[in-house]
Amino acid sequence: MYLKTIKALWILFIVGIISIIFFGVSLKNNWFNLYGKLPDPSVLENPDRNEASELYSADGELLGKYFRENRKKVEFEELSEDLKNALEASEDVRFYEHSGIDFKATLAVPYYLGKYILAGGKKRGSSTITQQLAKNLFKIRRDEDLEGRLSNVKGINLVINKFKEWIVAVELETAYTKREILTMYLNTVDFGSNSFGIHTAAQTFFATTPDSLNIPQSALLVGILQAPSFFSPVYNPDRAITVRNNVIAQMAKYNFISEADRDKYIITDLNLEYNVENHNKGLAPYFRAEVVKDIQRFCREKGLDLYGDGLKIYSTIDSRVQRYAEAAIEKHMIEQQTLFDEHWKGEGDPWRDREGEVIPNFLPMSIRRTPVYKSLRSQYAGDSLKIDKALKVKKKMRVFSWNSPNYEKDTVMSSYDSLRYYKMFLQVGMMSMEPKTGNIKAWVGGINYKYFKYDHVRLGYRQPGSTFKPFLYAKALEDRFQPCSPVTDLPITFTAEEAMADKPWTPKNADSYSGKTYTLRQAMSRSINTAAAYLVKELGAPNLSRYARDKFGFKFIRDKMFNYMVSDDDRKRGITGYDKKPIAGVPSLCLGTEDVSVYEMVTAYSVFINKGTWTEPQFLTRIEDKYGKVLKEFTPKKEEVLNEKTAWLMTYMLRGTSEESGGTALRLNRYKFKHNSHVAGKTGTTANFSDAWFMGFTNDLVTGVWCGAEDRSVHFRSIKYGQGARQALPAFAYFMEDVYEDKKLCKELNYYKGFFPEPSMSLGVELDCSKYNPDVFGEFGAEPDSTLEEQYEAPTEVGDGIL
Numbered sequence: 132m133y134l135k136t137i138k139a140l141w142i143l144f145i146v147g148i149i150s151i152i153f154f155g156v157s158l159k160n161n162w163f164n165l166y167g168k169l170p171d172p173s174v175l176e177n178p179d180r181n182e183a184s185e186l187y188s189a190d191g192e193l194l195g196k197y198f199r200e201n202r203k204k205v206e207f208e209e210l211s212e213d214l215k216n217a218l219e220a221s222e223d224v225r226f227y228e229h230s231g232i233d234f235k236a237t238l239a240v241p242y243y244l245g246k247y248i249l250a251g252g253k254k255r256g257s258s259t260i261t262q263q264l265a266k267n268l269f270k271i272r273r274d275e276d277l278e279g280r281l282s283n284v285k286g287i288n289l290v291i292n293k294f295k296e297w298i299v300a301v302e303l304e305t306a307y308t309k310r311e312i313l314t315m316y317l318n319t320v321d322f323g324s325n326s327f328g329i330h331t332a333a334q335t336f337f338a339t340t341p342d343s344l345n346i347p348q349s350a351l352l353v354g355i356l357q358a359p360s361f362f363s364p365v366y367n368p369d370r371a372i373t374v375r376n377n378v379i380a381q382m383a384k385y386n387f388i389s390e391a392d393r394d395k396y397i398i399t400d401l402n403l404e405y406n407v408e409n410h411n412k413g414l415a416p417y418f419r420a421e422v423v424k425d426i427q428r429f430c431r432e433k434g435l436d437l438y439g440d441g442l443k444i445y446s447t448i449d450s451r452v453q454r455y456a457e458a459a460i461e462k463h464m465i466e467q468q469t470l471f472d473e474h475w476k477g478e479g480d481p482w483r484d485r486e487g488e489v490i491p492n493f494l495p496m497s498i499r500r501t502p503v504y505k506s507l508r509s510q511y512a513g514d515s516l517k518i519d520k521a522l523k524v525k526k527k528m529r530v531f532s533w534n535s536p537n538y539e540k541d542t543v544m545s546s547y548d549s550l551r552y553y554k555m556f557l558q559v560g561m562m563s564m565e566p567k568t569g570n571i572k573a574w575v576g577g578i579n580y581k582y583f584k585y586d587h588v589r590l591g592y593r594q595p596g597s598t599f600k601p602f603l604y605a606k607a608l609e610d611r612f613q614p615c616s617p618v619t620d621l622p623i624t625f626t627a628e629e630a631m632a633d634k635p636w637t638p639k640n641a642d643s644y645s646g647k648t649y650t651l652r653q654a655m656s657r658s659i660n661t662a663a664a665y666l667v668k669e670l671g672a673p674n675l676s677r678y679a680r681d682k683f684g685f686k687f688i689r690d691k692m693f694n695y696m697v698s699d700d701d702r703k704r705g706i707t708g709y710d711k712k713p714i715a716g717v718p719s720l721c722l723g724t725e726d727v728s729v730y731e732m733v734t735a736y737s738v739f740i741n742k743g744t745w746t747e748p749q750f751l752t753r754i755e756d757k758y759g760k761v762l763k764e765f766t767p768k769k770e771e772v773l774n775e776k777t778a779w780l781m782t783y784m785l786r787g788t789s790e791e792s793g794g795t796a797l798r799l800n801r802y803k804f805k806h807n808s809h810v811a812g813k814t815g816t817t818a819n820f821s822d823a824w825f826m827g828f829t830n831d832l833v834t835g836v837w838c839g840a841e842d843r844s845v846h847f848r849s850i851k852y853g854q855g856a857r858q859a860l861p862a863f864a865y866f867m868e869d870v871y872e873d874k875k876l877c878k879e880l881n882y883y884k885g886f887f888p889e890p891s892m893s894l895g896v897e898l899d900c901s902k903y904n905p906d907v908f909g910e911f912g913a914e915p916d917s918t919l920e921e922q923y924e925a926p927t928e929v930g931d932g933i934l
Contacts (some may be wrong), residue, residue: 182441202327265299323359338404350378417576441757447570456573459865531582560587566737569746569767592726596815599723615900623664656787667721676716683735743773785811820853
């Protein structure tokens with residue numbers, strides 16, 4: 132009887148071993164597709180870690196990341212010893228002894244499971260770090276192409292998955308060293324809070340790097356891996372402390388630390404420095420959102436994955452210059468918004484038509500364009516009564532506010548309330564570029580990216596007002612005019628045919644026609660509209676349109692940006708992106724009635740200070756793969772479009788706005804950076820004050836600022852506040868002050884505050900206009916104005932053409 136029992140046990144053992152081997156072979160080869168496939172060995176050699184791509188500033192600062200899973204790869208040497216010890220002690224103390232499967236731990240599972248069920252002991256798993264890597268790396272339990280006919284059968288699927296895990300773990304141990312496996316594991320795990328991999332986790336929870344993690348920090352990060360949400364140190368700090376202390380106890384148990392250290396560390400606080408990375412935070416968010424479009428286009432052409440290939444992207448933005456730009460905009464817009472709110476206090480709704488009357492149904496019409504309206508329309512099958520009722524329901528929400536900490540406040544509003552609230556905010560766009568290199572150094576597309584996503588640098592197209600006049604004056608200087616040429620402030624009328632309108636058009640000044648004669652430089656400095664009308668009458672509006680399009684890059688930029696709007700049939704007919712958004716050759720163009728972007732205007736103005744050379748704006752320098760191989764280097768297109776004489780004369784003309792009596796930019800003289808140096812610029816204001824501009828440049832930077840509300844019907848009611856000299860120019864001045872005050876920055880970037888270079892050739896032009904009539908200066912000019920405070924720019928008047 133005894134021998135029979137022994138024999139039977141041996142037979143069962145042998146059959147069991149054979150069965151296990153048979154099952155393993157059939158599973159590995161997926162007989163009859165019963166189990167699903169195992170990961171391909173070639174994939175095993177090149178695992179996809181789904182690494183975030185990174186965007187860097189010119190001075191080496193990380194601006195932001197593009198990712199599906201926020202992850203950055205680290206090497207074994209970048210892991211602190213405390214982190215490695217905490218992981219081994221907690222997850223796999225025999226990690227360096229087994230070959231992927233810890234059979235001792237596996238055989239002990241029934242004992243600990245029974246103890247857990249009967250006596251409430253500690254629940255314990257048996258998966259090694261290598262097995263956990265197999266699950267993390269190849270997602271065995273979730274990928275459909277790895278599932279077979281038995282994969283959904285309860286009970287059996289658990290056995291199948293466990294054996295798959297074992298097989299892949301053994302293959303991992305064959306293919307990689309222990310150091311590589313441990314590093315891959317920490318690079319692939321999810322720590323919660325949108326933190327994938329140890330590098331991001333260290334940054335998110337402790338604002339540090341993996342090589343600097345100490346014992347309590349390491350123990351916490353290892354501990355929360357068991358259940359990132361359940362043990363979240365942010366939302367469940369008590370549980371997080373418990374699991375951290377369990378890991379610390381394990382480290383003491385296996386002699387990675389002393390018992391004294393254990394007792395010391397388990398009473399410490401979590402000491403979090405919690406900061407989840409997202410696209411709303413950080414430096415230059417509008418720039419990051421815009422530049423990604425160009426990067427994605429490159430990636431599509433090269434078959435790359437921006438959100439998973441771990442690219443290194445290097446931009447032209449300087450983090451220090453960008454910070455000064457953002458600070459200048461913040462300071463300026465708080466001032467402007469305060470003025471705007473006071474200006475409209477007690478005056479009713481600000482959305483007005485050209486006659487100053489409140490636009491009826493403005494909010495009901497506007498709300499139809501919002502996502503909340505579209506969602507409600509779908510929810511209520513277009514029932515307008517139900518939609519309107521839902522839009523008036525008040526609810527808790529967080530909104531943007533200049534007057535609250537972090538510029539956010541919690542409130543209760545309906546959808547209509549919030550729309551009304553947001554329509555009252557002034558917006559802004561600012562860009563600064565080096566004219567010689569084309570490198571964009573600062574880009575501020577709005578007042579707050581989290582709440583206002585629309586970029587007003589490259590996407591925003593608004594009327595430039597008088598900032599468009601310098602292109603007309605450049606054409607005049609190339610033709611037959613000189614800075615001292617006289618022009619009289621008298622009405623200029625265009626016939627209906629000339630104006631391409633229903634009736635004749637006579638441009639007006641802000642004040643009445645003075646009848647005085649000015650030099651061309653004075654007329655441009657004072658932004659006299661009749662002078663611009665006279666020039667366009669002499670030179671021809673179509674010529675001005677072509678001149679601006681071809682000489683100053685409007686066609687090139689629009690062709691590059693708007694080609695996606697052009698169909699294949701359009702291309703066959705020779706239609707370009709520019710043709711989809713042209714600059715019309717009408718007389719009112721001389722007053723800036725055609726929509727342009729800050730991006731275009733900064734590029735165009737760079738021609739003047741760059742001796743007549745147009746340089747394509749550049750925001751990227753190179754793109755590398757995750758191994759450091761350069762995939763592309765970017766070089767801007769350059770073209771000589773003006774002769775050096777015309778460019779220098781236009782720079783001299785643009786200096787006049789802050790040098791001539793009555794100049795629209797005399798406010799610049801209040802700022803220190805203007806002292807003992809040249810600054811050229813031009814203000815711009817549209818007829819109803821809906822758009823305020825300032826375009827300015829020094830030797831080093833060309834900077835453009837636009838300011839206005841999202842809707843053109845929302846604006847200041849008077850030129851006192853709505854002019855470009857007040858609504859846009861100060862932002863430029865604040866920015867320039869900070870840049871030139873930073874001596875270290877200027878030295879590094881070779882910026883210098885000073886006078887513009889003298890022309891390298893003989894101009895053959897008289898610039899001392901008094902020589903034409905030395906006895907009476909006023910023959911070509913008006914009487915000097917009494918105070919700087921009274922200086923302002925005459926707004927544009929374009930009759931029926933204004934919006």
